[in-house]
Amino acid sequence: MLRSLTFLALLTLIGCDWRNDVALENQAALEAYALNRQPLPPAEDAEEWSARFEQDLRLYTPPLTHLYAELPPEEFWPDVLATLAQPVKQNQGFDHVETKAKKIKLFHALLDEDRETANQLLRALIKSDSRSTWQNDEKLNALFLLGENKAEVQQWIEKESSYLLKSSEPSTYSKSEKEDWQIALAENRIEEAIDLLWKEIREKNLKKDKTISRLSKLIELGVLLDKPELAQAAEKELTPLAVNPTKGEYSFYYSSYTYQDWVDYLASQERWKDLRKHVEKNQELLAKQDHRDEPNTNLLALDSYLDFQVLEEKEAKQRLLQILDQTTFEDVLAMLTATLPDQESLGLLLVRSLIAEGEIDTAVAYAMNLLADQPGDDRYYELLKEADAGTFASFLPKLLSFDPFEERPLIWQAELALEAGKLDEAQKKIDAAIALDPSDGDQGKNSRMKCYHVLARILEAKGDEEKAGFFFDVCEAIREGEAADDYLYAGLIQEATRRYRAALGRFNDAYCLQSRLALTLAREGKFEEAIPHFEKAFELMPVSFGPRESHCLGCEGIFSDEKVRPIAVRTLEAFIEKNPKNPRAPYLLGMALQESEETEQAIAAYQKALELDPTYFNAADRLFDLMEGHTGYIEERHKLITHLLEIAPYPDLASFYAARIDLKQLWKDASNVADIPLNLPPIPNQAPEPPEKDQFSNEFYYHSYYNRRNALDGWSQTELLRNNSLLDLIESL
Secondary structure (H helix, E strand, O other), X not given: OOOOOOHHHHHHHOOOOOOOOOOOOOHXXXXXXXXXXXXXXXXXXXXXXXXXXXXXXXXXXXXXXXXXXXXXXXXXXXXXXXXXXXXXXXXXXOOOHHHHHHHHHHHHHHHOOOHHHHHHHHHHHHHOOOOOOOOHHHHHXXXXXXXXXXXXXXXXXXXXXXXXXXXXXOXXXXXXXXXXXXXXXXXXXXXXXXXXXXXXXXXXXXXXXXXXXXXXXXXXXXXXXXXXXXXXXXXXXHHHHHHOOOHHHOOOOOOHHHHHHHHHHXXXXXXXXXXXXXXXXXXXXXXXXXXXXXXXXXXXXXXXXXXXXHOOHHHHHHHHHHHHHOOOHHHHHHHHOOXXXXXXXXXXXXXXXXXXXXXXXXXXXXXXXXXXXXOOOHHHHHHHHHHOHHXXXXXXXXXXXXXXXXXXXXXXXXXXXXXXXXHHHHHHHHHHHHHHOOOXXXXXXXXXXXXXXXXXXXXXXXXXXXXXXXXXXXXXXXXXXXHHHHHHHOOOHHHHHHHHHHHHHHOOOOHHHHHHHXXXXXXXXXXXXXXXXXXXXXXXXXXXXXXXXXXXXXXXXXXXXXXXXXXXXXXXXXXXXHOOOOOHHHHHHHHXXXXXXXXXXXXXHHHHHHHHOOOOHHHHHHHHHHHOOOHHHHHHHHHXXXXXXXXXXXXXXXHHHOOOOOHHXXXXXXXXXXXXXXXXXXXXXXXXXXXXXXXXXXXXXXXXXXXXXXXXXXXXXXXXXXXXXHHHHHHHO
């Protein structure tokens, strides 16, 4: 069985606290401490639950999140509460019995809806937990939500736990000095930059990771600048490092990221045998690590991908299916969606092979699951359409119901209507898709703006050649901008700037091109020249985003520069004055104000966006996150959960259930969550999840935050309860 592992959960397991020199009572306690508490199905009755609780008492902190999720039916709760009311004995696991007893009593009070007792116990635990500022926001939230009187809670905090009110040190960002080769690249002195890179590699006795990064950069430049001899020379030196790695390179989280440029290059050259050596060597090294007795999904995926390149397709398919038969659902999807640049994913190769051999039902099952997992990727729509056009057409509305903010199902419904000659229906669907996400910001290279390409073809079919030509040109401008991105990421700033300008010459109203050009100019010290492009970008943003903006504006840094933010605020405020009913403008204004730590103003802006559009999920989500830890908004934040549960896409429900503190009502509500709209077919011969019967085992169980894949089979009551943030906080105190 393959598992996703996180170090954070290991810290949770061991209590994150050796500072108290924990003493173990006996060998049984030591064994319990070393083993990890596994998640179990809900107990059938109070007796079964109490038996688990007794075992959990051997741990430093009983895992309250597990115990809560595993509660038996409510008719047995009186006996459960009676068990929790029993005093904790000195011989039940670790020392610090008093702290353990308080946590259990607090859990009892929360289940029994005894808010006053819960409040006092929480205060006692938080007061004694002043050694760090970790989870301070969560502590403040819990104190204010359980306290009856806001002013009294504030007074208690100031007197007894004033450490909670200390502001954290502001984060600092220091811009590292550019190296000579980076400056040469930015100024388009290509040959000089290449010589400097080689000189570093030859003369500076670099550490291995820096040698790899420099050689990777030379490969990148060789490909981008059409200098095959350069790429080949760099690859020749990098290959021995990749296929003969040292054991010290590998960590618990090994991935091929270090060598990704090399892997991508060899794949583009179809150097499958060299890649096979790389995989085999890494598998050998990982197998020697005592703590790693399970296969690595990255390597398994690459190994299976190589099978399709060097073996007969039928044999490669059979080998892959044998692996998948022993793999759990989440890791099946992780493997099958793995891909290399400009190559088909492993899932695409598998399904095409199944279709070719007439195994249509199996192909459809895999294709539906892959599409549900990757609903923003057009390749998986094409795959299911190829496997079974009828199933594809009926599946699109279900995908839209699963996530109403994903525009791709609407785009493909428009495609189907266009193919059928239903032009008015096609236009209606594509207009709805454009309203959801006009700029298609979450798409990768060569796939953005599909909605406008479909619209252009609809207009062309209707005989409107002029408008069709305009939208075709829009798509071409975006393609040119994506090509410019490659030069920007490679450090070829002047060439990137030239290409952005050329793309804007075709379509000046592309927010993304305006913002990229502005950021590029600003970072090269040409801020005055960048200002009009920033202004144009901020003017375009409110009409370029849909209700679930999918752009990584934080990563792009569009609001992070202190010189840029005033331009954003001024431009967006002017837009709001002229367009008071557009909810995107106050939302974007909130992002800019939040970046400058003007919290109250940012909250007001997000609230305005939500007032204009109550279904604006991103505004509500950002508002919820921003209010955390701000004492004046804690109760309002908690009330917002109800609204978020009404408007959130199905995959996002779990995170808001986890934020609730009303444990008794939450337990009831989680049993009534709506059924999943997808109804996916099971993947044939899928390895079942391991039986959950051992409370403790040598296998690590790691807490992980919910993601989209957890939702694909529907949220169960147990899943919605297991990650409760309040109980997680109590465990950590």
